[in-house]
Amino acid sequence: MTGWLAHDGAYAVFALMALDAVLPASGEVTMLVAGALAGGAVAGAHASVLGVLLAPGLETYVVMSVAGVLGSLAGGLAGWSIGVTGGRPLIERHGRRLHMGPEALARAERWFERFGDATVFLGRMTPVVRSFIAIPAGVLGSPVGRYTALTLAAAVLWCFGFAAAGWALGAAWTSVGHSYRYAEALAVVALLAAAGVVARRRARERRRA
DSSP states (O other): OHHHHHHHTHHHHHHHHHHHTTSOOOHHHHHHHHHHHHTTOSTTOOOEETTEEOOTTHHHHHHHHHHHHHHHHHHHHHHHHHHHHHHHHHHHHHGGGGTOOHHHHHHHHHHHHHHTTHHHHHHHTSTTGGGGSHHHHHHTTOOHHHHHHHHHHHHHHHHHHHHHHHHHHGGGHHHHHHHHHHHHHHHHHHHHHHHHHHHHHHHHHHHHO
16 A cells, blocks of 8 residues: 555545545555655655655645545545435345445434434544445435535545644554554454344344244
8 A cells, every 4th residue: 555655646545535435445544654655754655646746744745635535525426326326226235245234224324313414424434434324325315415515524534634643653654554453343343243232132032023
């Protein structure tokens, strides 16, 4: 990832963050690396855009962060469009292959019923969950205007925040990045464990019925 970001700069950030908007693609680590590049912490690497090398510092930080925001927004809108045009059948038929089965859609529905449009913003700011908001938002009819505004606001905070952390950490971003991956893995395990508990309870209720 470091080599790709150093070679393709803003384009790589845009692509990775667009993918991360619909499937887990380590968006946190992407922006940490982007921030480390801005701080000149990656030896021999300089970010670029339109074939122009960017000077380490504020210039690189702003360009890479904006690229991340635009990528998140583009991926989020693509996912929303998939949801609007046929996301429910897609999830029902192939959701498990995409790590987004009917249970995830049902959970998203409950979130939207409880929190309304704030689900988009809160979901976009929550590790792991943030990659599974776009398609359900389209399926459940989230208005495109409010969805875009909330996705953009969350992307600005997320991308500029993580890039700033990467810049501040410098070369130490690697240890934080690894730690974050462990935390993300633990979050996935916790979600799976919770799903298992719910499944067992429902199975017991069906047997009693």
